[in-house]
Amino acid sequence: MKLNEGIEWAIHCLSVLAYLPEGKALPAKKLAGFFDLPEHYLAKHLQSLSQAKLVKSIKGPGGGYRLSRPAPDITVLDIVQAIDGKTPHFQCTEIRRRGPSGVPDECYQKPCGIARTMWRAEKAWRDELARVSLQDILQIGAEETPQLQIEKSLDWFGQVIQ
Amino acid sequence: MKLNEGIEWAIHCLSVLAYLPEGKALPAKKLAGFFDLPEHYLAKHLQSLSQAKLVKSIKGPGGGYRLSRPAPDITVLDIVQAIDGKTPHFQCTEIRRRGPSGVPDECYQKPCGIARTMWRAEKAWRDELARVSLQDILQIGAEETPQLQIEKSLDWFGQVIQ
DNA sequence: TTATATATGGATATGTTATATCCGTATTAT
DNA sequence: ATAATACGGATATAACATATCCATATATAA
Ligand code: SF4
Ligand code: SF4
Numbered sequence: 001m002k003l004n005e006g007i008e009w010a011i012h013c014l015s016v017l018a019y020l021p022e023g024k025a026l027p028a029k030k031l032a033g034f035f036d037l038p039e040h041y042l043a044k045h046l047q048s049l050s051q052a053k054l055v056k057s058i059k060g061p062g063g064g065y066r067l068s069r070p071a072p073d074i075t076v077l078d079i080v081q082a083i084d085g086k087t088p089h090f091q092c093t094e095i096r097r098r099g100p101s102g103v104p105d106e107c108y109q110k111p112c113g114i115a116r117t118m119w120r121a122e123k124a125w126r127d128e129l130a131r132v133s134l135q136d137i138l139q140i141g142a143e144e145t146p147q148l149q150i151e152k153s154l155d156w157f158g159q160v161i162q
Numbered sequence: 163m164k165l166n167e168g169i170e171w172a173i174h175c176l177s178v179l180a181y182l183p184e185g186k187a188l189p190a191k192k193l194a195g196f197f198d199l200p201e202h203y204l205a206k207h208l209q210s211l212s213q214a215k216l217v218k219s220i221k222g223p224g225g226g227y228r229l230s231r232p233a234p235d236i237t238v239l240d241i242v243q244a245i246d247g248k249t250p251h252f253q254c255t256e257i258r259r260r261g262p263s264g265v266p267d268e269c270y271q272k273p274c275g276i277a278r279t280m281w282r283a284e285k286a287w288r289d290e291l292a293r294v295s296l297q298d299i300l301q302i303g304a305e306e307t308p309q310l311q312i313e314k315s316l317d318w319f320g321q322v323i324q
Numbered sequence: 325t326t327a328t329a330t331a332t333g334g335a336t337a338t339g340t341t342a343t344a345t346c347c348g349t350a351t352t353a354t
Numbered sequence: 355a356t357a358a359t360a361c362g363g364a365t366a367t368a369a370c371a372t373a374t375c376c377a378t379a380t381a382t383a384a
Contacts, residue, residue, distance in 0.1 A: 002341085004163060006371095025330095034261050050332090059379075060328085065331090076279055091164060096311070101311050112303070124287055140278075144275065149258075200343080203344050219361085221360050223357065223358040225351090
């Protein structure tokens, strides 16, 4: 099992958008350029973020994307679920009902202990992701990003925002 | 993202093996029959369980599989990792190093806050799975499995074990 | 008004992983 | 010896992730 690669992209992109000056927006093309990502595919993910209301999209020249709410109000879980959906990772195929020991469907009133165990673990995963906000990510980044990269990023910002 | 379907199969199969009388073994073919699963593919998963030392395999007539240690000493995490591997679900592709703001590799000393967040959540998931043993699963099953299914399973056991 | 820049959604192509089968070999009980 | 079983490698198929392309809608600015 592998998590959608777009999650990494999305968190990075939102981190960049968080530094946008008031009233500005960044188009998909420029975000793709910043991380050297495939433009059209990234655009798909940005559309997911837009549908999930994490970013606001603005069409037309000068348009693009910007955060739809402040970084402290966006959790990593929000981002992950925007990209990867909310379908549980463990999907029971009800094999207990099959084979020689199966009994009619109405005998199975609720999900079994196996499914509940798997789902409880997923909840622990989600809870942990919900505990971290985009603001937290930015904070860590501010402390740990190499100085040179910060400068280069600022340069880039200056060039793409007019 | 979807978890390997074999996880569900494996937990069920180990649950059945837990009820084997001392000294007996169940071959892949019969396990597949019990759950109406594709025999050869299930065999692959059983081989994974064997490599992970969760079951002991016995070749030849009368052979098959049985638990390699008592049910309380097998966790759901053991089973999940035997089937799905131990590779982290979140795999960083280091996009921070790419594009116009990237700096030389030696500037990045440790995984960033994003990766650490994702991995911490995975650890919470694993911890939760490690908290549940196969014995716990059996216990829940004993309480919740429909009576009719228990009887049919016992019938089946009687027929396949000589 | 026109041209341009952007997002959106659908269609499609490609690559990768999961699912499933098959076969030859090794091992062991009878 | 024969039959039953596990094992590993090879292969086929299906599902999904990744990536591209295009037609359309919308907004900006000249
Ligand atoms: S016993 Fe649980 S995991 Fe197994 S088929 Fe039923 S609901 Fe699914
Ligand atoms: S910043 Fe973190 S998630 Fe992003 S590429 Fe680097 S290590 Fe990976």
